[in-house]
Amino acid sequence: MNxxxxxxxxxxxxLAAAGRIVLFTLAALAAMARPPWYPRQILRQMIDIGYYSLxxxxxxxxxxxxxxxxxxxxxxxxxxxxxxIPNVVVLSMTRELGPVIAGLMVAGRIGAAIAAExxxxxxxxxxxxxxxxxxxxxKYLVVPRLLSGTLMLPxxxxxxxxxxxxxxFLVSTYKLDFxxxxxxxxxxxxxxxxxxxAGLAKAAVFGFIVTLMGCFHGYTSRGxxxxxxxxxxxxxVSGSILILLFDYILTEAxxxx
Amino acid sequence: MSKIExxxxxxxxxxxxxxxxxxxxxxxxxSLVVIGGSGTGKSVMLKCILGLLEPxxxxxxxxxxxxxxxxxxxxxKLMQKFGMLFQGGALFDSIRIWENVAFGLIQGRGMDRKAAxxxxxxxxxxVGLGPEVAELRPSELSGGMxxxxxxxxxxxxxxxxxxxxxxxxxxxPIMSDVINDLIVKCVREVGATAVSITHDMASARKxxxxxxxxxxxxxxxxxxxxxxxxxxxxxxxQFVHGHAEGPxxxxxxxx
Ligand SMILES: Nc1ncnc2c1ncn2[C@@H]1O[C@H](COP(=O)(O)OP(=O)(O)OP(=O)(O)O)[C@@H](O)[C@H]1O
Ligand SMILES: [Mg+2]
Numbered sequence: 113m114n115x116x117x118x119x120x121x122x123x124x125x126x127l128a129a130a131g132r133i134v135l136f137t138l139a140a141l142a143a144m145a146r147p148p149w150y151p152r153q154i155l156r157q158m159i160d161i162g163y164y165s166l167x168x169x170x171x172x173x174x175x176x177x178x179x180x181x182x183x184x185x186x187x188x189x190x191x192x193x194x195x196x197i198p199n200v201v202v203l204s205m206t207r208e209l210g211p212v213i214a215g216l217m218v219a220g221r222i223g224a225a226i227a228a229e230x231x232x233x234x235x236x237x238x239x240x241x242x243x244x245x246x247x248x249x250x251k252y253l254v255v256p257r258l259l260s261g262t263l264m265l266p267x268x269x270x271x272x273x274x275x276x277x278x279x280x281f282l283v284s285t286y287k288l289d290f291x292x293x294x295x296x297x298x299x300x301x302x303x304x305x306x307x308x309x310a311g312l313a314k315a316a317v318f319g320f321i322v323t324l325m326g327c328f329h330g331y332t333s334r335g336x337x338x339x340x341x342x343x344x345x346x347x348x349v350s351g352s353i354l355i356l357l358f359d360y361i362l363t364e365a366x367x368x369x
Numbered sequence: 370m371s372k373i374e375x376x377x378x379x380x381x382x383x384x385x386x387x388x389x390x391x392x393x394x395x396x397x398x399x400s401l402v403v404i405g406g407s408g409t410g411k412s413v414m415l416k417c418i419l420g421l422l423e424p425x426x427x428x429x430x431x432x433x434x435x436x437x438x439x440x441x442x443x444x445x446k447l448m449q450k451f452g453m454l455f456q457g458g459a460l461f462d463s464i465r466i467w468e469n470v471a472f473g474l475i476q477g478r479g480m481d482r483k484a485a486x487x488x489x490x491x492x493x494x495x496v497g498l499g500p501e502v503a504e505l506r507p508s509e510l511s512g513g514m515x516x517x518x519x520x521x522x523x524x525x526x527x528x529x530x531x532x533x534x535x536x537x538x539x540x541x542p543i544m545s546d547v548i549n550d551l552i553v554k555c556v557r558e559v560g561a562t563a564v565s566i567t568h569d570m571a572s573a574r575k576x577x578x579x580x581x582x583x584x585x586x587x588x589x590x591x592x593x594x595x596x597x598x599x600x601x602x603x604x605x606x607q608f609v610h611g612h613a614e615g616p617x618x619x620x621x622x623x624x
Contacts (some may be wrong), residue, residue: 150476229463237459240421244453245522246445246477 136328140258143250153256161222161257161323162264166271168221169214173272176209177201177279185288197290198298201280206303206311207367210273211265212359215318218265219351223326226257227347230330231340239331254331257323265319266312273311310366317362318355325351370433372397372530372562373418378427379586380413387413389586390427400556400563402573402594404608405583406617411566412456414583415532419453420444431530449477452528456535456566458519460507466518467493467503473526492521497547513540520548524555531555533565537572549575570609573597582608584617 184200230253233239242249277299284290326347333343373395380388387410395401403411416422418429420439429436436447452473460469468475470492471485480488490500496517507515516539523531533552537545549572555561556576567573573580574594581591582605590602597609607615 148476148479233461237455237457238461240416240419241453241455241459241461243421243444244419244448244451245473245526246448247472248441248445252476 132332133328136331137324140250140254140324140327143248144255144258148251150252150256153252154259157256157260158264161218161260162267165218165221165264165268168217169268169272170275172213172217173205173210173275174279176213177205177276178283180204180209180276181280181283181288185284194288195298197280197284197288198295199302202277202299202303203307205276205280206273206307208311208359208363210269210276211311211314211318212355214265214269214272214315215322215355216352218261218268218319219322219325219348219355222261223322223347223351224344226323226326227330227333227343228340230327231333231343234331234333235336235339254327257327258320261319261323262316263319265322266315269312269315273308310362313366314359314362317358321354321358322351325354371395372399372432373564374430374433375418376428378414378417378429379425380410380417380422381425386586388417388424391583391587393581393588395562395564397562398556398560400552400565400576400578402565402567402577402580403583404567404573404580406608407568409583410586411583412534415453415534415564415566419448419451419532449526450529452523452526452531454520454523454531454533454536458507458515460515460519460522462507464506465503466505466507466510469507469518470522470525472522478526488525489521492525493518495551496521497544513544516540517544517548520551527559528561530562530564533563535566535568537567537569545569545572546575552576
């Protein structure tokens, strides 16, 4: 009986949290629909999320591409299919690894930073102060971050794709003795627009999720420094889990037919 | 008609009852000071009036209009009437001092940045801060300076109703007096309605037309500032004279 009660309580807690997130999202979308918009804030967030994430995303992308080529080689050479390396690298990067890796890196970098910043503003009454200065905190704080995340992550993923493919190219030509021209030829031949577009659509969804989790956990944080710390952790953990969950859902929607 | 009319205001956090049927009226162009022990709910009362906390029960009227349960768009418009100095300052730490002071003018009212900066600088001067401070960030100022910036921000848009939550706490005696004068000026010259919270009786005597005492979630005494010493109320007397012994039992637990 006690066990059932515990399970039930956890489940109810989960439903309540999900409900709060949905309400928060609806409020944010409603705020997005009506002016005023804050171009300065949007620009600042775009630079923060897009430009300053480039090094992290670029580094992870190049190693991912390199590892991908190497692993494919060691696996595929067992049945003499090494020539498929360019296809495997470019399809894995654009459809799957580009969006997921960039999404996870941005969840760590941006999701955490957003939760910490908004959380601190919450516990020091700065969000209340915004309201008393006739400024809607959803419009001033949440909307610019959601917009920037949704718009900038696809751009980051585009860059990550190029760098990742380049990483695979480096390993294949220098270490595995591929002919550079053939490699590039095969990469281009097998890539379809749909692969890239679907990857970028995933990226937009992931960008929204990461910034939403950061904003939600920051906005609802309470209880001083400890509360802000917890909000940061929740933002990263829930953002990462939701990315992987939605990755599956979107892959199912785009590619399984 | 009173500017602010509160009836039966209740607010609890979990099982802890903070406001328990509070009634209070503030007349137009009046300066009311609310006193009361630490943790009795003075800040919570101001936040309920501003709609930052949702009351559990009761009615709050501003200019005769009910404001409990307003939509967020109406609330935004209503906020144009208000200025609030938060107890902790609540300055925006990612922007410069003058942008903090001008925030309500630029974001809230759409004034252009240059004109708003002029006003911000003059408000900073009024609280004893020079233009060299204007370009700094809040974290570069001392606690007392931050408080004064927060005060400048609260009065920058010349609101009709201003709430000051402990305006002089953490200031030296001279600066406290400058701030007291400034509050008096806001009420007498600009014609604002002010509600201030303070523990500093000298400040209360100087800025108050009327004083109200909050205890156990209700207003237990109110009257003209001049009568504070002859209130005949043992709670008020204990508070004004700062005696540890008396009807107010401080909840000090020894473990
Ligand atoms: N957001 C909140 N969540 C839970 N409890 C709260 C919250 N805000 C205030 N309280 C509680 O309400 C009570 C009143 O708090 P409030 O800040 O109004 O006190 P105060 O009268 O302003 O005291 P002080 O003079 O020390 O500023 C306190 O016991 C506090 O613990
Ligand atoms: Mg207080």
